[in-house]
Amino acid sequence: MEELKPSAANSPPLTPLGFLERAATVYGDCTSIIYGNSTVYTWLETNLRCLRVASSLSSIGIKRSDVVSVLSANTPAMYELQFAVPMSGAILNNINTRLDATTVSVLLRHCESKLLFVDVFYSDLAVEAIKKLDKPPILVLIEEDEEGGDGADVADRSKFCYSYSVLVERGDPDFNWIRPENEWDPIVVNYTSGTTSSPKGVVHCHRGICVMSLDSLIDWTVPKNPVYLWTLPIFHANGWCYPWAIAAVGGTNVCLRKFQAPLIHRLIRDHGVTHMCGAPVVLNMLAAGQETLKSPVHFLTAGSSPPVTVLLRAESLGFVISHGYGLTETAGVVVSCAWKPQWNRLPASDQARLKGRQGVGTVGFTEIDVVDPASGRSVERDGATMGEIVMRGSSVMLGYLKDPVGTRKTLKNGWFFTGDVGVLHGDGYLEIKDRSKDVIITGGENVSSVEVEAVLYTHPAVNEAAVVARPDEQWGETPCAFVSLKPGLTRKPTEKEMIEYCREKMPRYMVPKTVVFLDELPKTSTGKIPKFVLKEMANKMGSTRLSRL
Ligand SMILES: Nc1ncnc2c1ncn2[C@@H]1O[C@H](COP(=O)(O)OP(=O)(O)OP(=O)(O)O)[C@@H](O)[C@H]1O
Numbered sequence: 269m270e271e272l273k274p275s276a277a278n279s280p281p282l283t284p285l286g287f288l289e290r291a292a293t294v295y296g297d298c299t300s301i302i303y304g305n306s307t308v309y310t311w312l313e314t315n316l317r318c319l320r321v322a323s324s325l326s327s328i329g330i331k332r333s334d335v336v337s338v339l340s341a342n343t344p345a346m347y348e349l350q351f352a353v354p355m356s357g358a359i360l361n362n363i364n365t366r367l368d369a370t371t372v373s374v375l376l377r378h379c380e381s382k383l384l385f386v387d388v389f390y391s392d393l394a395v396e397a398i399k400k401l402d403k404p405p406i407l408v409l410i411e412e413d414e415e416g417g418d419g420a421d422v423a424d425r426s427k428f429c430y431s432y433s434v435l436v437e438r439g440d441p442d443f444n445w446i447r448p449e450n451e452w453d454p455i456v457v458n459y460t461s462g463t464t465s466s467p468k469g470v471v472h473c474h475r476g477i478c479v480m481s482l483d484s485l486i487d488w489t490v491p492k493n494p495v496y497l498w499t500l501p502i503f504h505a506n507g508w509c510y511p512w513a514i515a516a517v518g519g520t521n522v523c524l525r526k527f528q529a530p531l532i533h534r535l536i537r538d539h540g541v542t543h544m545c546g547a548p549v550v551l552n553m554l555a556a557g558q559e560t561l562k563s564p565v566h567f568l569t570a571g572s573s574p575p576v577t578v579l580l581r582a583e584s585l586g587f588v589i590s591h592g593y594g595l596t597e598t599a600g601v602v603v604s605c606a607w608k609p610q611w612n613r614l615p616a617s618d619q620a621r622l623k624g625r626q627g628v629g630t631v632g633f634t635e636i637d638v639v640d641p642a643s644g645r646s647v648e649r650d651g652a653t654m655g656e657i658v659m660r661g662s663s664v665m666l667g668y669l670k671d672p673v674g675t676r677k678t679l680k681n682g683w684f685f686t687g688d689v690g691v692l693h694g695d696g697y698l699e700i701k702d703r704s705k706d707v708i709i710t711g712g713e714n715v716s717s718v719e720v721e722a723v724l725y726t727h728p729a730v731n732e733a734a735v736v737a738r739p740d741e742q743w744g745e746t747p748c749a750f751v752s753l754k755p756g757l758t759r760k761p762t763e764k765e766m767i768e769y770c771r772e773k774m775p776r777y778m779v780p781k782t783v784v785f786l787d788e789l790p791k792t793s794t795g796k797i798p799k800f801v802l803k804e805m806a807n808k809m810g811s812t813r814l815s816r817l
Contacts, residue, residue: 284515562586
């Protein structure tokens with residue numbers, strides 16, 4: 269059989285872009301996008317609009333492999349551009365709208381962006397950013413918007429060469445979209461959240477994104493025609509590949525600009541939402557409300573460890589929660605807490621504890637392991653021995669843009685080194701304990717900040733908690749907790765009481781020796797708590813007072 273080789277018939281490049289053409293054929297009359305009070309498109313229309321924009325980009329002079337950036341909230345245009353930009357042959361670069369002008373300009377310069385689509389609400393940010401560039405990209409204004417965009421004030425209109433609606437109008441609906449020559453051709457460059465260091469430009473190819481999109485449907489068992497609410501920013505790792513995945517199953521995309529609990533609940537009710545994704549911070553916001561759901565909504569959470577108390581509360585309101593783990597470098601969720609039917613018989617608190625574990629590799633991914641950093645060998649499956657999480661699979665990035673050293677450090681010995689620390693349980697399920705940079709080493713003992721946070725979250729007065737290392741003359745480091753309290757408490761706990769609470773629930777060496785109360789914990793642009801900011805605060809406090817030990 270050795271003479272049977274790949275041929276043109278069995279090896280066309282894998283790409284997620286063809287999902288759109290198929291959706292137009294199969295689900296042509298079905299609703300593809302809903303936004304505001306009156307914007308509704310069908311899959312037939314979405315396909316034609318994307319072809320028109322792609323053809324307009326080609327007419328403007330955008331060529332294969334040029335980078336085209338987008339600065340937008342989760343609007344219909346943002347959704348369309350996930351297809352239209354790569355259909356023009358260009359490489360898509362979504363930019364986080366919560367960044368400042370200097371960082372936006374750094375990213376645009378770094379990826380040598382040729383054209384930038386700008387949501388009207390971010391026109392000032394874009395104009396400010398391009399002032400800092402010698403070779404600014406062509407600016408396209410996305411102006412039409414049901415939520416008041418038409419009337420929004422655009423300070424410097426002269427900087428915008430085109431408007432999105434004109435590109436849609438003038439484009440050719442019969443455009444022969446530009447297919448990748450090779451499935452390894454880049455399709456996106458996404459910047460990481462910058463939680464641990466400056467954002468890194470992660471490049472993914474058509475093949476990786478195609479596999480990730482399909483995998484994201486299978487793993488979460490998404491049926492045909494789901495109603496998907498966009499509570500995950502599309503600018504964050506392309507919304508974990510769901511823009512392409514939802515086209516594959518002919519779903520309805522409910523777009524929204526702001527992530528606010530009352531609006532989210534209204535959209536769930538009005539449109540019969542069945543699926544949504546979000547970081548635990550979004551889940552926490554929804555769980556804090558009292559509103560129960562009329563019918564269950566599937567919620568996939570990833571991005572940081574979801575506290576058990578948040579999982580419990582959200583499930584009691586009617587959310588059916590799945591928990592996954594992924595990185596910008598893997599394009600989406602590649603490890604998930606695959607649920608076993610026998611776990612349904614356990615008490616809710618045990619179920620939430622099991623669901624808090626990150627889980628096992630998804631079916632489309634290849635291998636996950638936890639290795640000892642010194643020996644490189646797999647750690648014991650004992651739920652206690654910590655090591656670095658490594659993985660290999662089709663959706664691991666091609667590498668970091670213009671960073672061969674960073675790429676070599678991360679992709680080595682046949683594995684992607686995640687920089688996350690975890691344990692493997694006896695049943696093969698992975699649990700993240702920390703990021704390598706955040707493990708606290710106190711008197712030679714490794715303390716997982718995530719474990720201490722999980723205990724703090726069980727305190728009835730705690731809204732958010734983050735634990736970092738504080739320098740200590742005697743122990744090297746000690747755990748230092750930063751806590752925000754729930755609003756409206758009649759009596760606030762003291763630092764001493766919080767420490768006492770932890771003492772009852774964890775070994776002494778893990779107990780925070782300092783508890784700092786903040787009104788709100790700092791957040792990165794993707795809603796994560798930037799521990800380096802808290803570490804700086806802890807460093808400034810100096811050595812933990814010996815009297816406390
Ligand atoms: N389910 C999860 N539980 C715990 N942590 C998670 C989970 N999902 C993702 N993470 C964390 O998020 C990280 C990936 O996030 P992302 O790619 O957005 O960038 P970042 O790592 O936050 O930023 P940077 O790499 O710039 O510091 C993972 O390495 C892991 O630490």
